[in-house]
Amino acid sequence: xxxxxxxxxxxxxxxxxxxxxxxxxxxxxxxxxxxxxxxxxxxxxxxxxxxxxxxxxxxxxxxxxxxxxxxxxxxxxxxxxxxxxxxxxxxxxxxxxxxxxxxxxxxxxxxxxxxxxxxxxxxxxxxxxxxxxxxxxxxxxxxxxxxxxxxxxxxxxxxxxxxxxxxxxxxxxxxxxxxxxxxxxxxxxxxxxxxxxxxxxxxxxxxxxxxxxxxxxxxxxxxxxxxxxxxxxxxxxxxxxxxxx
Amino acid sequence: xxxxxxxxxxxxxxxxxxxxxxxxxxxxxxxxxxxxxxxxxxxxxxxxxxxxxxxxxxxxxxxxxxxxxxxxxxxxxxxxxxxxxxxxxxxxxxxxxxxxxxxxxxxxxxxxxxxxxxxxxxxxxxxxxxxxxxxxxxxxxxxxxxxxxxxxxxxxxxxxxxxxxxxxxxxxxxxxxxxxxxxxxxxxxxxxxxxxxxxxxxxxxxxxxxxxxxxxxxxxxxxxxxxxxxxxxxxxxxxxxxxxxxxxxxxxxxxxxxxxxxxxxxxxxxxxxxxxxxxxxxxxxxxxxxxxxxxxxxxxxxxxxxxxxxxxxxxxxxxxxxxxxxxxxxxxxxxxxxxxxxxxxxxxxxxxxxxxxxxx
Numbered sequence: 361x362x363x364x365x366x367x368x369x370x371x372x373x374x375x376x377x378x379x380x381x382x383x384x385x386x387x388x389x390x391x392x393x394x395x396x397x398x399x400x401x402x403x404x405x406x407x408x409x410x411x412x413x414x415x416x417x418x419x420x421x422x423x424x425x426x427x428x429x430x431x432x433x434x435x436x437x438x439x440x441x442x443x444x445x446x447x448x449x450x451x452x453x454x455x456x457x458x459x460x461x462x463x464x465x466x467x468x469x470x471x472x473x474x475x476x477x478x479x480x481x482x483x484x485x486x487x488x489x490x491x492x493x494x495x496x497x498x499x500x501x502x503x504x505x506x507x508x509x510x511x512x513x514x515x516x517x518x519x520x521x522x523x524x525x526x527x528x529x530x531x532x533x534x535x536x537x538x539x540x541x542x543x544x545x546x547x548x549x550x551x552x553x554x555x556x557x558x559x560x561x562x563x564x565x566x567x568x569x570x571x572x573x574x575x576x577x578x579x580x581x582x583x584x585x586x587x588x589x590x591x592x593x594x595x596x597x598x599x600x601x602x603x604x605x
Numbered sequence: 606x607x608x609x610x611x612x613x614x615x616x617x618x619x620x621x622x623x624x625x626x627x628x629x630x631x632x633x634x635x636x637x638x639x640x641x642x643x644x645x646x647x648x649x650x651x652x653x654x655x656x657x658x659x660x661x662x663x664x665x666x667x668x669x670x671x672x673x674x675x676x677x678x679x680x681x682x683x684x685x686x687x688x689x690x691x692x693x694x695x696x697x698x699x700x701x702x703x704x705x706x707x708x709x710x711x712x713x714x715x716x717x718x719x720x721x722x723x724x725x726x727x728x729x730x731x732x733x734x735x736x737x738x739x740x741x742x743x744x745x746x747x748x749x750x751x752x753x754x755x756x757x758x759x760x761x762x763x764x765x766x767x768x769x770x771x772x773x774x775x776x777x778x779x780x781x782x783x784x785x786x787x788x789x790x791x792x793x794x795x796x797x798x799x800x801x802x803x804x805x806x807x808x809x810x811x812x813x814x815x816x817x818x819x820x821x822x823x824x825x826x827x828x829x830x831x832x833x834x835x836x837x838x839x840x841x842x843x844x845x846x847x848x849x850x851x852x853x854x855x856x857x858x859x860x861x862x863x864x865x866x867x868x869x870x871x872x873x874x875x876x877x878x879x880x881x882x883x884x885x886x887x888x889x890x891x892x893x894x895x896x897x898x899x900x901x902x903x904x905x906x907x908x909x910x911x912x913x914x915x916x917x918x919x920x921x922x923x924x925x926x927x928x929x930x931x932x933x934x935x936x937x938x939x940x941x942x943x944x945x946x947x948x949x950x951x952x953x954x955x956x957x958x959x960x961x962x963x964x965x
Contacts, residue, residue, distance in 0.1 A: 523959040524952075531952030539944045542744050548930040551823045554873055555866035557830035560808040564874050568775075568804035570651065572644040574616050575798050580791040 388412050389421060389448060396426035396463045398501040407502070410509050418516045420476050421448050421456030424505055430462045435469035435602045438462070443471055443598070450474070459508060461496070461605070468496065469602030477599040484515045485601055496605035613645045616779075616800055644800070651802045653775050653891040660864045662768065662897040664856055665719065670712040674841050678851060679706035686819045688761075689849040700759040700848055700908055701819050716852070718839040720767070720902040722831055724760055724847065724924045731758050731907035734922045734929040743943065746913070746936040755909045760924060762844060762903035763825065764816035764852035767833075768809065768863040770894035774871045775804045777889045780882035799882070803875045809867055811836075813904065814859040816852035820906070821919065822862075827930040828923040831904055835925065839903065849903055856899045868892045 391411040392404050399407065411422040423443070430438050439460040443449070448456050455474030461467075470488060472480045480488070491511035495504030613622040615633035622645060625632035631640040670676060680687045681699035688700065689712060699706050726734075732755075739750050778801040785794050811833040815825040837843075871892055879885045905924025910917060913934055920931030 518960060518963050523956060523963075527952045527955035527959060528948075530955040531948045531950075534951045535944055535947035538947050539744075539940060542742075542943065543935060543940065545742050546744060546933040546935055548738075549821075549823050549827045549932050552826040552829055552866065554870040555809055555812040555863075556870045556873060558809050558812045559870060559874065560810050563771075563808035564805065565807070566803060566805040566875075566878055568651075568802060569878065570647065570800075570802040571780075572647050572800045572802070573641060573797065574644055574648075574800055575638045575640055576795055577638075577798075578793055578795045580793045583787060583790055583792055 391423050393425045396428050398426050403502040407505055414509060414513060420450045422512060423448055423456060423458040425458060426461045429464045430467065435460060435462065435467045439469045439471035440598055443473060457512065466604050467602060468605050470600045471598055472600040473598040479516060487511050487515060493605055613649055616648060648800050653777060653889050656891045658868065658891060659893040660860065660897065661894055662860055662899050664899050668717040670715050670717050676712045678709050678712055680709045681706045687851045689851050700761050716901060718903045719900040720836045721839045721843050722836045722904050722925050723843050724905040726924055726927050728758050730927060731922050734927060735909060735920060738929045738931065742933060744935045744939050745933050749913060749934065755911050759908050760847045761906050761908055762847055762849040763820055763906045764850050765813040765902045765904050766816050766856045766859040767900045767902050768812040770867065770897040771806060771808045772867055772871050772892055772894050773806045774875065774890060774892045776872060776875045776887060777802055778879055778885050779888050780879060780885045783883050801879055803878055807871060807874055812863050812866055814862045816854045816859060817850045818853050824919060824921050828921050828928045831925055
């Protein structure tokens, strides 16, 4: 009966929290800009509605841009410019993630800003690349974008199994400590180690007290190379990375 | 000119030290450690290596029972327990196993106790002590709590040897202090090694050692301490209405335990004078007792026994202070039930917390 109580309490907590997550419904920005024309109209619609759902759920903008040519700009500068010039960005932090594909040079760039810059680190960006690049390599752009959107969703979603594993480990450690402390209460017979209860009060007298210095040893270890995090270099904003597909 | 023929041992590795003319100090040819000459001399002078502890004990009074005391010895044919009580006691049962005891003789000529701490707590207090002892223990089998399983509550004057002594001790510790600093390319750790010599004395009064084989030593030490300020000279009258156990471990046989506890306490007391170091490890200690005196005392104990699943459980209460001890059996099902409940509860709470953290 206690167990069911705990489950009910847990369900109650979840039911209070869940509605909070999807209350916001901001004006939807343009999310799929297929200037290179790699998607059919139907594909574009489907992708748009998928990205719109992601925006509602994760409170950041998801934008996919395809262009023919970078016109001499770097993929980063193009993506950065596109993002800010068009006023993308969710909330105060202007959070969002923009995927740029330049067809002539086969460049891609994943641009992150605000909240997205924190959430998509190196390993998360690798997850996105691993999901989409095989499709792009075969020129299956629609499937690649879908895979990319799913991968974004995975990265940002609550990792139930991972969290459950951590929770079970925490639960196991703490519950074992509790139950073993309950068990230790059953034992009260312990031999005495010393006789401190029977030392005559004030009888302890020190007659000799010598501290002799003997020798010293010095060890040294090389300090770790001090490469303070590379991060964003001069003047750039936002994060992310790109490459060729 | 001082001509040292003394051999100095390296405090670091035990090798033979040599005088190092370059550094004007002592150097170990084996581990290359260098030492201050004065330190090495002092250390050798204060050496206690190879010295054995000396405990000297003497039995003080040797009063004996006479026939006028009217005390009788009964023994248990079942477990071999021997008890002492007034010889008017017609029949009684063994406090250890519950079987009847038989009269085997009177006590005349046997050693009489020097001291006794009279019972301060009665049988009702002992029963209350047991009730409290079983309270709040969630893993105790329910039947153990519910049923009144206690065979009989018996007050026993248990035989103890009391050891008084002035202990002189000398202890050597190896201590270290560390300092860390760094420059542009390295981190440095400097460890300074010291030998600490402490010499002093402290006195012990009435270190008790259980003198009965039938009473478990650990059980008897668990209900310590007794307050010996309330001990009085032994009079037969104190035994009236109670049983007394007859000692069957001699004072000589009890000495090693007393020595062990006195040595440990002495070491603990000295350890408190070695502050200010990062590590302090005792290397050698030498304890010598003087004016060691052993007395024979009877101390009040309430005993209860019960049987559960074929195992005997004995409880003891200090008849002076009320300290109650006795190991209890564990209900394995309850253990796993609580483990499961806590595991489920804490896992759910941790999961909710992780979810909240993810939301932020």
